Amino acid sequence: MIRVTYRIETPGDPRAMADKIAADQSTGTFTDLPAETDALRARHAARVEAVTILDPQPTPSLPEAGGPAGPVQRAEAVIAYPLDSIGTDIAALMTVTLGGVFAARGLTGIRILDLHLPPEFACHPGPQFGIEGSRRLTGVAEGPIIASIIKPSLGLTPDETAEVVRTLCDAGVDFIKDDEKMMNPAYAPLAARVEAIMPVIHDHEQRTGKRVMYAFGISAADPDVMMRNHDHVLAHGGTAAVVNINSIGPGGMAFLRKRSALCLHAHRNGWDLLTRHPGFGFDFRPYQKIWRLLGVDQFQINGIAAKYWEGDDSFVQSFADVTTPIFSEADRALPVVCSGQWGGQAFETWRRTGQTLDLMYLGGGGIHGHPGGPAAGVRAIRAAWAAASGGLSPDQAVARDADLRAAFGKWGEERRV
């Protein structure tokens, strides 16, 4: 059985709505049909296994014309779908259990809270590298993987980008990525970026013994083009790629994962549309399960005091979600803590995500914009993590480290946590 937990909101009876959804998503239509026999229903119908009534909500999540003003009733419902009726294909799973439910008339909201998949779904490849492989490829055996991003996001030529890469390598980062918006524009084509950047990565490795992981933006709607991009990165010694999962879709991801030798760093650009309204859409938990099964190795999940709308509690839950096994430890993704990070948030991140250092911590402006320059930005972040994991308070850490003190001086007022 495939079990999906929905939070249902309706002016009517939420139990009846759960029954309607189960029927709509299996055998039903708007009128009785002679061929829809009891035997057929017994074998193939989705079943409501549990309904938990929640408090009513004063106003409906979906303000539809002619709809109710409120209050509306709410319930959590678990619906079980026979595996035999769907199979293990991800597109079938999405179509039957996830996509269709948002269309039901009479709902004023519905949110997909979780997805429990039977062991047959372990047929999907899952992450090729995940946490272990990310550590192996970056050579970071312990501690957080310290990462940065090319800034400005757009507008640099390949040679200018390579200069930023050189600066960041010298600054001591473990990982660098293209902005998710950087793919293959005419003024900085991917092929030319690879050819300009990889020599810098190799030169740095020759000089220091450290191979920085660079994730190139290889996303393309056409999977053949994306594979050419992948192959070009690989041929030049690259080890990673940024993949805009929602912009390529499950098909692009499945195609890439089957053929990929790169560590796949997922940017969930567009995800906010699916989750931002609390009464309508997806929680992150079911969503990230699907993308991990499809092969995401590293998952961007924002961070404490992020620059976007998402709050800290949501980030903390996302961190737990991507690091909780679906079928095995190997299918966990490396959490990428990002968005407005500069080190000051290390303390709260450490405290709230289970006191683990199995993460990537990504500073963009927090490294490039440090008053002492990028090397000081990286040192400040490393100092913050050492202090946080060593049990120091931010004040104690600031007292001991000048770079971190400078970072707090610049960003601590608005972003100290």
Place this chain on the structure above:
Amino acid sequence: MIRVTYRIETPGDPRAMADKIAADQSTGTFTDLPAETDALRARHAARVEAVTILDPQPTPSLPEAGGPAGPVQRAEAVIAYPLDSIGTDIAALMTVTLGGVFAARGLTGIRILDLHLPPEFACHPGPQFGIEGSRRLTGVAEGPIIASIIKPSLGLTPDETAEVVRTLCDAGVDFIKDDEKMMNPAYAPLAARVEAIMPVIHDHEQRTGKRVMYAFGISAADPDVMMRNHDHVLAHGGTAAVVNINSIGPGGMAFLRKRSALCLHAHRNGWDLLTRHPGFGFDFRPYQKIWRLLGVDQFQINGIAAKYWEGDDSFVQSFADVTTPIFSEADRALPVVCSGQWGGQAFETWRRTGQTLDLMYLGGGGIHGHPGGPAAGVRAIRAAWAAASGGLSPDQAVARDADLRAAFGKWGEERRV
């Protein structure tokens, strides 16, 4: 320039929010960067070209914790993105101009209203068959293409499905499709369905000279699997496929279209999540443009008095959208009018969609569930369209046609329009 029209909602100044979105989606980050020069911004920054202030809205669309209670300010803003910064790749377009905007802090809603693409985007393949090709392949030179769907949606074996196909062929339909939820389940694998169904289609053609178009559900997350499905359908003489566009994503669609010899019938399962909240998400217009460029031939768009939440005005607008050229007449998709259709809605459909017969009219329960059986169901629908396009009223049509009278007798009370 790529121009995107957004409806922005914020407790602050909507002009300032439009500027922030333009900056976020091009060169900006949360702190000033030395390398972000004025020259770079001049070349690559997105620009707000027009802002039209709308009436305030009493409450925010996104009820965020700690957010404003209302009222909130609203504006329509046109933002222009330099083509040179994005290129013509659909994944890049989605990432830069569409996906990212939903993340901005300080918004209480944002909706993408339209997308104006420069002629360079005509590089995408667009529909292979579209309206003309659908007519050619079905042999329906004029009038609506009358379609039905296998019912019950799920649960039939391949042989049982073939029996339903035989009944529908005998009933006189031009087109039959798998339910979007039917892909490749263990009890009715696609390969076996094709092998059971296509002989019925061929036999019917031998006997009557009419080749019914059958659209098989070939969707799969793995594009290689989807192509195997496609090839199997083609090898057995099939001419069409149902594609669940959101469940395969742009990558799956681009891959399929490049290799496809089948007419691609799009089901937009999951679309409701992207559009149902009026203050947050996408209008259908920009969405369908993307999928048509990727290759959709036939687009399901609900219908008058549909069984789902969508209202008639939205359907009417969708009909206009899919039939409006992006770059040429050939990139129009065949509108598939569906969901709860039984013929009674033909009159209002005719009146409101420009008095055209260039459409597919799909009855599921409305054909299978007709009191006189499926053949009477098809006759009733054909009679309704003949009457509607001939200028008759529903009452006049019912007076002349017994099958249509029976349909009105069964469904007219609740669904007469």
